[in-house]
Amino acid sequence: MSESSGISLLLVDDHPVVRNGLRGMFESTPGFTVLAEASNGVEAVELAADLTPDVILMDLRMPGGGGLDAITELTRRGIRSKVLVLTTWDTDTDTLPAIEAGATGYLLKDAPQDELFNAVRQAAAGRTVLSPAVASRLVSAVRSPAPSPLAARERQVLELVAKGTSNRDIARELFISEATVKTHLSHVFTKLGVTDRAAAVAKGYEQGILGRD
Amino acid sequence: MSESSGISLLLVDDHPVVRNGLRGMFESTPGFTVLAEASNGVEAVELAADLTPDVILMDLRMPGGGGLDAITELTRRGIRSKVLVLTTWDTDTDTLPAIEAGATGYLLKDAPQDELFNAVRQAAAGRTVLSPAVASRLVSAVRSPAPSPLAARERQVLELVAKGTSNRDIARELFISEATVKTHLSHVFTKLGVTDRAAAVAKGYEQGILGRD
């Protein structure tokens, strides 16, 4: 942390107006210093590597080096600047990936100024800041209602398979014959595009069919 | 929403002192009405079904009907009250399950009053409110840095297994013998407490060893 000049910032946005607006806001407020600006992800990574700002305010959608890749790269390089994603609309599907990639927070640009300031401070302190909309998204992703392509019986079988139940025991458990279990499993394999139970379980988790107990 | 009297509340906590404290806070603040209190989950569900408060402030750990079950039951019954989980420490492993069960927000009891008020208003409006600590938890669950008990090689093998690779092909892929693959897998089984590859994959996902590509 650059103690003397408060929280140091790197602004990343392809739109100069936005950068200017942000720079204005932060420069006219004690406790913040704008170290530099970048207009794309690649630049952002370079500057961040050089200047190690406390917080990087980053737009996601940018020409010439997307924000997402930039975040990934930053974390890969072990640069400790906190990334605060600032986006215009949150209709994006990128919110989750961004967070997974290592973003510390996610805010909408229409957030009131003090919320923004506050978020930056929180981020600098390493705390996660999510705008309500994003938090909701994240939460609903956790309880994602993934429609499964599997028939009810097939899902049941798959669940038991995931628990390590053998075909024979699945048969017993569901009061059907082992042959039927095998048939169901074959269908599961076909539908999931795999050839064995282990991969089927993996797909099951990947597609959210399994995993929500 | 009970327009006339602001946001209506149901307080659920096994500790009378806490209930009292909360009641005091909310009754002395315009815009809130405490409809009732409950000291356990079962009571809470009954009262909620009866009174349909706008927001339910609920402790998680309670004797006689845990908060988690209560939340589950509420969502099951389609009761539209928003549940705001209020917990003392957040060391719990319950935060995620609670959210998955349908909690609208998750706050620590040591949150400052206005934050609490604000959270309740947000919750009443259907927005998700997470205290920073919980948000972090949630986020890190998404990119879970779960320390896997598996050795490097073992993890590799498990990953291939999840892709449906046969032992023989795993051997080829890793330039080792099939026997070695089997040995690794045996160890994986032991460490994960399962007996077959399908269950191993399931555990792998469950424990965050697999799933983050």
Next chain:
DNA sequence: CGCGGCATCACCCGAATGGCTGATGCCGGG
């Protein structure tokens, strides 16, 4: 320096798995 964890390999064997072919009954949509 010995013990434990990791990584490697071998051989045996019984049981489980997955592919294939084929069949029946039910149900709902076109």
Next chain:
DNA sequence: CCCGGCATCAGCCATTCGGGTGATGCCGCG
């Protein structure tokens, strides 16, 4: 009314698994 999806069942058969037992070499920690 027929077709397709679901659910049920059967038998055959090659392959794969998983367990057991045992062995070697390397490395790090005490």
